Amino acid sequence: MLTIHHLRQSVSDRVIWLCEELGLPYRLETYDREPSMAAPPPYKALTRFGTAPVITDGALTLGESGAIVEYVCRKHAGGRLMPGADHADFADYLFWFHFANGSMVPAFMIEHVTTAAGIPAGPSPTRGERVVAMIEARLGEAPYFAGSEFTAADVMMALPRLAERFDLDALPNIRGYLDRVTARPAWQRTDALR
Ligand SMILES: N[C@@H](CCC(=O)N[C@@H](CS)C(=O)NCC(=O)O)C(=O)O
Incomplete structure (x- = not known):
């Protein structure tokens, strides 16, 4: 199952919204920001860049929301919510x-x-x-x-x-x-x- 590493008050809510729209099961791990608004050290340790969002899917750890959204739609939802090249949109x-x-x-x-x-x-x-x-x-x-x-x-x-x-x-x-x-x-x- 996908794990969404969600940093509060951040763009990582995109990934929650995506999984909810697709009806995909996921595990949510929520992290609070530091007083400086930075992600806390355990969040930073998830990826080399250290920013939110991050997902884990089996052995895969993936950051960058555009990449995550495309990965989830293609890998777990048969390309739903992504109009293909022959679609008018x-x-x-x-x-x-x-x-x-x-x-x-x-x-x-x-x-x-x-x-x-x-x-x-x-x-x-x-x-x-x-x-x-x-x-x-x-x-x-x-x-x-x-x-x-x-x-x-x-x-x-x-x-x-x-x-x-x-x-x-x-x-x-x-x-x-x-x-x-x-x-x-x-x-x-x-x-x-x-
Ligand atoms: N382009 C990146 C932006 C990542 C980003 O800057 N995330 C912010 C939250 S909106 C973050 O992790 N801030 C905390 C930090 O940099 O420590 C994406 O869409 O994934």
Whole structure:
């Protein structure tokens, strides 16, 4: 059985959400962060890089959430939640799956770090503002990131965890999407565990 090594308040809730959506059994090991917000030493010892999430599956230990999501879908779920190359949503699925860690998270991190350091935000729209505008536009075109169906791209984007950073009064499409996905039983089970 898969073990999800879950670091609280972290992107490792993606893996819980994925397994809940797929109806896969798993064992959950939960770790609290250090006061500095770092993962505790036993978590750091799981992989060379030391970040969350991590899964173990028999002899395998795997880090990096995109890799874990793809591994679990392909290895344990017959590719469910991953539209294939002949699916109409394939390109959008790939784009949003990779946009999550490739562009969105770095943009929000830059914003967080520059604000904390008192560095001026730079010309508007900033990269972070463009990310939010893109998400709002996408969710006006389609109910889910890839298109008509909930996919692993929604798990990677993980908007429920980011809800607090959005001004939902000004972002009706994001608000509607959050209402949709947080009503999913799999998200509700995830939310209770994370
Ligand atoms: N790109 C990585 C990001 C990993 C990452 O930075 N995880 C954070 C939690 S969101 C972490 O482990 N922080 C604690 C630490 O670095 O000690 C992924 O998606 O797996």
